[in-house]
Amino acid sequence: xxxxxxxxxxxxxxxxxxxxxxxxxxxxxxxxxxxxxxxxxxxxxxxxxxxxxxxxxxxxxxxxxxxxxxxxxxxxxxxxxxxxxxxxxxxxxxxxxx
Amino acid sequence: xxxxxxxxxxxxxxxxxxxxxxxxxxxxxxxxxxxxxxxxxxxxxxxxxxxxxxxxxxxxxxxxxxxxxxxxxxxxxxxxxxxxxxxxxxxxxxxxxx
Numbered sequence: 075x076x077x078x079x080x081x082x083x084x085x086x087x088x089x090x091x092x093x094x095x096x097x098x099x100x101x102x103x104x105x106x107x108x109x110x111x112x113x114x115x116x117x118x119x120x121x122x123x124x125x126x127x128x129x130x131x132x133x134x135x136x137x138x139x140x141x142x143x144x145x146x147x148x149x150x151x152x153x154x155x156x157x158x159x160x161x162x163x164x165x166x167x168x169x170x171x172x
Numbered sequence: 173x174x175x176x177x178x179x180x181x182x183x184x185x186x187x188x189x190x191x192x193x194x195x196x197x198x199x200x201x202x203x204x205x206x207x208x209x210x211x212x213x214x215x216x217x218x219x220x221x222x223x224x225x226x227x228x229x230x231x232x233x234x235x236x237x238x239x240x241x242x243x244x245x246x247x248x249x250x251x252x253x254x255x256x257x258x259x260x261x262x263x264x265x266x267x268x269x270x
Contacts, residue, residue, distance in 0.1 A: 077196050077213055079223055100270040115175055115264035118231065125220040125264045126176055127225075133216065166213035166223045169191050 075110065078128040078136050080161040082114075086122045092156040099152040102145040103128065108135025117136065126161075133165055173266065174210065176226040176234050178259040180212075184220045190254040197250040200243040206233025224259075232261055234245065 085090045103109060110129035117123040122141050128134045140146055154160070183188045194212050203209060208227035215221040228234045238244055252258070 076216070077223070087177060096268045100268060104270045112268070112270040114268040115266045115267055118263040118265065120262065123262075124267070125175070136179070139227040163220065164221075165216040167216065168211055168213045170194045170210070171223070172202045172210040 076133045076136065077166045077168075078130060078163060078164045079124045079166055082124040082126055082157055082161050083159060084122045084124060084156045085158050088156050089122055090117075091151045092124070092153070095152050095156070099149055102149045102152075103140060105148070106135065106140040106143060106145060108132055136165070162170055174231045175233070175264045175266075176224070176228060176261060177264055178224045178261045180222040180224055180255055180259050182220045182222060183253045183256050186254050187214075187220055190222070190251070193250050193254070197247055198235060200247045200250075201238060204233065204238040204241060204243060206230055206237055234263070262265045 082092075093114075093116075100112055103112060108131040110131060111127075113125075113127045113128075115125040115127075117125065128136070180190075191211075191212075191214075198210055201210060206229040208229060211223075211224075211225045213223040213225075215223065226234070228238075
């Protein structure tokens with residue numbers, strides 16, 4: 075299992091529109107091969123910052139499968155214009171849980 | 173439910189010792205009032221970077237309860253010397269899930 079992680083800095087004033095667009099766009103990613111779960115969470119201390127966590131069965135399900143799909147083009151068109159700066163996306167694997 | 177989030181930059185070469193210390197220290201946080209879950213995940217692209225996600229029932233369970241407890245002093249002594257720079261810790265609340 076792999077966690078895709080990004081901190082999304084949304085242009086101030088566009089937060090509600092971003093949440094609406096994400097709620098509509100989530101079906102694009104949820105239908106992708108290897109998708110496990112998605113969580114988008116809003117920051118208490120910086121309300122224009124959102125945490126994106128997507129669990130994938132394998133790294134390639136995100137980096138090759140989803141990013142190489144037509145659904146990703148729709149996802150990008152729906153969401154990327156909200157971000158400034160463009161987020162750093164990295165991948166993580168669990169080492170300790172409780 | 174609140175998610176505590178931090179990206180932990182561990183001094184290069186100290187990663188294995190950090191993981192061992194975290195595995196031993198997790199009982200300190202898991203016994204705190206309002207604790208729900210903990211995940212520590214290692215970054216694929218930057219192996220000295222770790223994602224810390226702790227779920228709490230309420231924000232105050234972390235900011236007042238755990239941080240004000242004797243267990244936090246032990247947690248700090250066990251773990252904080254691995255970090256450079258000292259991490260930014262923020263809190264998030266879910267807005268979209270799938």
